[in-house]
Amino acid sequence: MSGLNSSSKRFNWKPWAAALAIAGVFAVFFWLNASLPRLAIFWIFGLALGFILQRSRFCFVSAISNSFLFRDTRLLEGILGGLFIATIGFAFIMYQISPHPTDNNIPFAAIVSPFGWHLALGGLLFGCGMMLGGGCIVGNLHRIGEGSLSAVVAFLGILLGMGALQFTWPWWWQNYIGTLSPVWLPAKIGWWGAIILTLLVITVLFVIVRRVKAKMPVVVSHHAQNTRLSTKFINISRAIFCKAWPLALGGIVLGIVNVLLFRVADRPLTVTGETMSWAQGLFTLVQLPPPAFDSVPGT
Numbered sequence: 001m002s003g004l005n006s007s008s009k010r011f012n013w014k015p016w017a018a019a020l021a022i023a024g025v026f027a028v029f030f031w032l033n034a035s036l037p038r039l040a041i042f043w044i045f046g047l048a049l050g051f052i053l054q055r056s057r058f059c060f061v062s063a064i065s066n067s068f069l070f071r072d073t074r075l076l077e078g079i080l081g082g083l084f085i086a087t088i089g090f091a092f093i094m095y096q097i098s099p100h101p102t103d104n105n106i107p108f109a110a111i112v113s114p115f116g117w118h119l120a121l122g123g124l125l126f127g128c129g130m131m132l133g134g135g136c137i138v139g140n141l142h143r144i145g146e147g148s149l150s151a152v153v154a155f156l157g158i159l160l161g162m163g164a165l166q167f168t169w170p171w172w173w174q175n176y177i178g179t180l181s182p183v184w185l186p187a188k189i190g191w192w193g194a195i196i197l198t199l200l201v202i203t204v205l206f207v208i209v210r211r212v213k214a215k216m217p218v219v220v221s222h223h224a225q226n227t228r229l230s231t232k233f234i235n236i237s238r239a240i241f242c243k244a245w246p247l248a249l250g251g252i253v254l255g256i257v258n259v260l261l262f263r264v265a266d267r268p269l270t271v272t273g274e275t276m277s278w279a280q281g282l283f284t285l286v287q288l289p290p291p292a293f294d295s296v297p298g299t
Helices: 002-008 014-035 037-055 060-069 074-097 117-133 137-145 149-175 185-212 229-241 247-265 272-285
Strands: none
Touching (some): 037 137, 060 137, 074 247
16 A cells, blocks of 8 residues: 555656746846846846736736626726826836927837827727637737647737738828827826826726626635644745736736836837737748838837
């Protein structure tokens, strides 16, 4: 029986794999930091943001669809919380760059797009496509990391669509988008007006979301009072690395990390712009390089 019990015990490879992965993270960081310190910063922040997004199951499309289909607004509340924090942090950083904002001195990193009907149409088409694809770009990226083949197919479709956009972008820019003016609130109503208005809109949306929120069952868990320190450490580790994070916590942490990234690297988290670069590289690889085109500042 003892031989049977000993043979039935399996080697636990997960802690060793985790240690190897962490060692690899630091090895890549020090290697990049020696020659490309800015890229080393993006490496660390990229890993941190990816971890937060995956643990909290962050997806902007799911936040909207879950609210309508299942009356589950937790993810939407987390996004609004992250936007609230990011608004304050970004405004502080932008104020240092441009204390006297005008339409002619919009900081490059502000990513202020020309305003027109194309934004509503593009958002509608994007939302429909992401519903069919099972999630937004961010959601599909962390699902690819989890091994989802459907997310790989959806992301290939995104790359093809962005490649098609790059081939038609010169026409759109010259005939319509490039003729529009961007709307940057600090240049219109000042920093305080822009901050107060933005936070007020976010707060109103949050109150509305809370009012229409479906009643969620409250799960009461009972923990033993005398818990060993090792058990507490294991429970904390599982809560961080194994169990899903509270959605509101994910949004708040994501907002804080995004502000820190903007402060350290002068550029906030962007997904669409980098995906555009991947699409450009993909088409160039198959000998179909897209034409040169003007871009929206900051993308």
